Structures are given as structure tokens and as C-alpha cells.
Amino acid sequence: MTxxxxxxxxxxxxxxxxxxxxxxxxxxxxxxxxxxxxxxxxLFVGSAILLSWVMYLIAR
Amino acid sequence: MVATEDKKATGQTTGEGFVYLPLIAGWxxxxxxxxxxxxxxxxxxxxxxxxxxxxxxxxxxxxLYTKADDILDMLGLVGDLGSGLLYIVSRAIGLGNExxxxxxxxxxxxxxxxxxxxxxxAAVDAHNLRTGRKA
Numbered sequence: 001m002t003x004x005x006x007x008x009x010x011x012x013x014x015x016x017x018x019x020x021x022x023x024x025x026x027x028x029x030x031x032x033x034x035x036x037x038x039x040x041x042x043l044f045v046g047s048a049i050l051l052s053w054v055m056y057l058i059a060r
Numbered sequence: 061m062v063a064t065e066d067k068k069a070t071g072q073t074t075g076e077g078f079v080y081l082p083l084i085a086g087w088x089x090x091x092x093x094x095x096x097x098x099x100x101x102x103x104x105x106x107x108x109x110x111x112x113x114x115x116x117x118x119x120x121x122x123x124l125y126t127k128a129d130d131i132l133d134m135l136g137l138v139g140d141l142g143s144g145l146l147y148i149v150s151r152a153i154g155l156g157n158e159x160x161x162x163x164x165x166x167x168x169x170x171x172x173x174x175x176x177x178x179x180x181x182a183a184v185d186a187h188n189l190r191t192g193r194k195a
Contacts, residue, residue, distance in 0.1 A: 002120075003116065004120065005167075013113075014113075016109075020105055020108075020109040021178040024105060024106055024182075024185070025106075025185040028195050
């Protein structure tokens with residue numbers, strides 16, 4: 001079985017898995033875990049989009 | 061008193077079992093350390109996240125590091141070994157040993173390494189729960 005996601009899909013999958021582990025291991029109570037996981041996910045995806053735009057503008 | 065201190069020094073506490081068991085179990089099987097501590101929800105989420113990441117890496121035709129010829133290979137091998145039995149079983153059945161010229165294969169290799177590193181974090185978290193450092 002071969003799986004070939006797009007770059008952005010790969011970012012989303014990576015961010016979802018890593019944020020889950022970060023949220024559970026770095027905070028103590030479930031609400032704080034959820035909040036921290038969502039925060040990490042947003043930072044992963046947001047920074048990927050931002051860097052993509054920076055690279056796009058540099059390349060032009 | 062002396063006997064209790066001796067037991068603590070060797071990782072044993074009276075009536076509570078081996079202190080490092082969740083750490084070792086968590087390293088070998090993702091989430092197992094939390095399951096031993098009856099943290100079922102956390103353990104299940106950790107297991108799903110780590111096994112999915114490892115599986116996605118293999119599905120993207122990522123490579124498992126097998127040699128430590130240079131420093132980067134060595135770091136990759138250390139990361140892969142963090143997955144415990146997932147890495148050992150995958151190598152035993154011959155997964156992730158082919159060189160594929162695909163962009164996603166390179167992503168897959170990174171997914172596998174990161175899954176191993178996340179598993180180490182999860183195992184250390186289980187150890188912290190066991191020792192009472194974390195609630």
C-alpha cells in the first residue's frame with residue numbers, strides 16, 4: 001500500500017499526531033491538554049503556511 | 061529504613077512494583093505505560109497518534125534506518141529505535157528497507173523518526189505519572 005499525500009496534507013497529519021502527544025504529555029488536566037494541543041496544531045499549520053508564503057515571495 | 065532506601069535505590073518500592081515498568085512498557089508498546097497506570101484515555105490517544113504516525117510513514121514508503129555510518133544516520137537510528145517493538149517488528153518483516161525516489165518517501169522517513177521520538181516522550185510521561193512527578 002502506498003500513500004502519497006500532498007505537502008499540505010502531510011503537514012496536517014504531522015501536526016495532528018504531534019499535537020495530540022504534546023497536549024497529553026505537557027499538561028496535567030484534560031481541558032488544558034485540549035487547549036495546548038489545539039494551540040500546538042495551530043502553530044504548526046500556521047507557521048507552515050507563513051513560511052510557504054515567505055518562500056513564495058522570495059522565489060519571485 | 062535502610063532496607064527501604066536500598067529498594068528505592070534499585071527502583072523498587074514496597075508493594076507498588078517496579079518503578080520503571082511503565083517507562084519500559086511505554087517504550088516497547090506505544091501507550092502501554094499509561095495503560096499500566098490505568099490512564100486508559102490518555103494511553104489510547106497516545107497509541108493511536110504514535111502508531112498512526114509510524115504507519116503513515118511506512119505507507120509513504122519511508123525508510124527505516126538500519127546502519128549508523130555517519131552522524132545523521134546515527135541520529136535517525138536513535139529516533140527509529142524510540143518506537144520500540146514497532147521498529148523491531150517492522151524490520152523483522154522487511155518493511156521500510158527499500159530506497160524510493162519519491163518526495164513523500166522522504167516525508168515518510170521523517171514521520172517514522174518523529175513517531176519514535178514522540179514515543180519516548182510518552183514513555184517518560186508515563187514514568188513521571190508513576191513516580192508522582194505529574195498528576
